Amino acid sequence: GENVEQHPSTLSVQEGDSAVIKCTYSDSASNYFPWYKQELGKRPQLIIDIRSNVGEKKDQRIAVTLNKTAKHFSLHITETQPEDSAVYFCAAMETRYDKVIFGPGTSLSVIP
Amino acid sequence: KAGVTQTPRYLIKTRGQQVTLSCSPISGHRSVSWYQQTPGQGLQFLFEYFSETQRNKGNFPGRFSGRQFSNSRSEMNVSTLELGDSALYLCASSLGRGPTNEKLFFGSGTQLSVL
Numbered sequence: 681g682e683n684v685e686q687h688p689s690t691l692s693v694q695e696g697d698s699a700v701i702k703c704t705y706s707d708s709a710s711n712y713f714p715w716y717k718q719e720l721g722k723r724p725q726l727i728i729d730i731r732s733n734v735g736e737k738k739d740q741r742i743a744v745t746l747n748k749t750a751k752h753f754s755l756h757i758t759e760t761q762p763e764d765s766a767v768y769f770c771a772a773m774e775t776r777y778d779k780v781i782f783g784p785g786t787s788l789s790v791i792p
Numbered sequence: 793k794a795g796v797t798q799t800p801r802y803l804i805k806t807r808g809q810q811v812t813l814s815c816s817p818i819s820g821h822r823s824v825s826w827y828q829q830t831p832g833q834g835l836q837f838l839f840e841y842f843s844e845t846q847r848n849k850g851n852f853p854g855r856f857s858g859r860q861f862s863n864s865r866s867e868m869n870v871s872t873l874e875l876g877d878s879a880l881y882l883c884a885s886s887l888g889r890g891p892t893n894e895k896l897f898f899g900s901g902t903q904l905s906v907l
Contacts (some may be wrong), residue, residue: 681851686834712894720849723882724835778823778888779848780896784834789858 682707685770689712693760693782696792701786703770713746713753714780719766727768728755747786760790796885799881808907810871813902815883817864823864823888824860825896829880836883841866842888851864870904878906 683706693699704714714729730737730744730753737744741760746753757764770783795817805811817870825848826838838849842861858868864885870877880901887893 723900726895773894775894776841777842777848778886779837780825781837782835
């Protein structure tokens, strides 16, 4: 079955700097890669996703890149703000099966 | 439109007991997934239901089971509770079946404590 690894497990950055979180997946059949953000005490929420036929996707300060050959994808957050502090989960899914497998998460702290 | 609703919000049980958690998905969503969240372990996939059928199952022992009703509401049951079952149990719903329907909407979770 699918296995998703995620690095780093914790990340601290100064406000205004960029943050990068990297994930790898094992199942080459996976074709959908969402990222979820979970603020302290709240439920996870989708922030961006990418499909296997796309190499990069941007939404304001966040972007995701995908390398299908290497089976890894990354989340990039630019101009970080304190409200970006949260746990970020990457995930992989093969869309014929509604089974989303998550990475272990990255705790991001943005220091004002 | 109401979000995903999970009940109860908190549960305290003792070892050996059993527990049932409930999840009401967003109206129109037919897929319901369950996850166990513990510190450091992230979101561990338990199982997924679509139209009352379990389509996917994670690597959890048989003590963990679930079902889905005709109105898409789902329940999860854990029998013979162990201390290690203490966790936040999250339910997520989606439209399911096919591209563009994969976005998961999570409930607030049920915090289970096993003493």
